[in-house]
Amino acid sequence: MRSYAIGDIHGHFDLLKRQHDLIADDSARHGAAPVIHLGDLVDRGPDCAGVIQYLMDGIAAGQDWLVLKGNHDRMFSGYLDDFHFHDEGLRRDLSWLHPKLGGVATLASYGVKNAGERPLRPVWEDAVAAVPQAHRDFLAGLLTKHQRGDIGFVHAGIRPGVAWDDQTETDLIWIRDGFLIDPYDHGLLIVHGHTALDAPQHYGNRVNIDSGAAYGGPLTAVAIEGREVFLLTPAGRVPLRP
Template identity: 30%
Template sequence: MTSPDVVAIGDVHGCASLLEQELTPHLDTGAELIFLGDLIDRSPEPDGDRKVLERVWQLQDNPAAYGLAGVTVLRGNHEQMLLDAMALSTPEEDFDLWRCNGGHKDLLPLAREHKQWFKQLPVTALRGNYLFVHAGVRPGVPLERQSFDDLIWIRKPFLSQPHGLPYTVVHGHTFRNDYQVARLPHRIGIDTGAYLSGTLTTLRLDIPPEPNQGADA
């Protein structure tokens, strides 16, 4: 059975208008969408976080209605900061950390209604020879031993050296100064700083069939 193409979507950060623009070419194509995390925070438009979340939930609830094979959403560090801010016994500094990184208290009621959705977000997805993750991986560490914090937060040494895993890592989290896609043999970085640059990147990848394709983690 042929695996569907995957469309990886970089850090949206509440850019609802850009998301709609970038989604349009991929609807009704039979592809799977994989959002690389950081759907929220730093939105440059009014109510952007809510609009992005509601659109993603709409697609995820019934992908076939939009001509999609599926919709996978990975956890980014901003989703994790929101979860920390919502924790019942959260220290004040966790709320401050989220707020200082673009979080807005007006999102909290909606987020609390969907807290279980945020809590179940996976941190990795394997499709063929591609590993999808928000931030990256720790070089020299097997995938099953990667730390949760590294998967959603790491920059160096991941950005500066080969990771040694048998996958091409497709990630967001860090954008280049020129807001271009970072393409290297071992990784593809598709965060293009949408909330600053006005460019949200989607990357369509052909996934060859794999007899023992990995599951989400």
């Protein structure tokens, strides 16, 4: 069973299109398969609105694409829905518009300027007016996990010892502690992002493909055959092994 997966995008539309080109080249050689995007479509990068529109348009046109929800996507949705929203996974001393989170860049991509320098209420009102309802509906409808064969796709990870069907949304989009240090077999091979690395890594029981696009690094796409994982490059597949 073949699948493709793409790591955390964070508003880098140009990088996303390049990874889709690599997937198209690989599919021409090996056959088509679903593409799973692991979430964090928005924040920090320059064209968050463009990323969402591109994914919506592709799915509407019949592309076999699946998009999962990341913590940044939920923070964006929650902000638009409620001026007082604070995501339960986020430290209490931070807000989505804090420079560490990147929400200002997301709003700028929708034409809401200087969001980090103006009073909060007018910024929120401008954001609600600027973000199309179709984008809000798309984000609200994102899944938090997906299974294909022996592979479990999530944004952040899973809670070890908890059954796949019993995982909570907050763990699936936020978890680090407990998951990243757990060496045991999860049954499924977990393919995830959320925790940025210099390069994708295979740990035996999980594969992290967040290669730090949010911080100037590359965006990663992989092909998965059964439980084998291959990094996609312009020169072709490179095996990614524990």
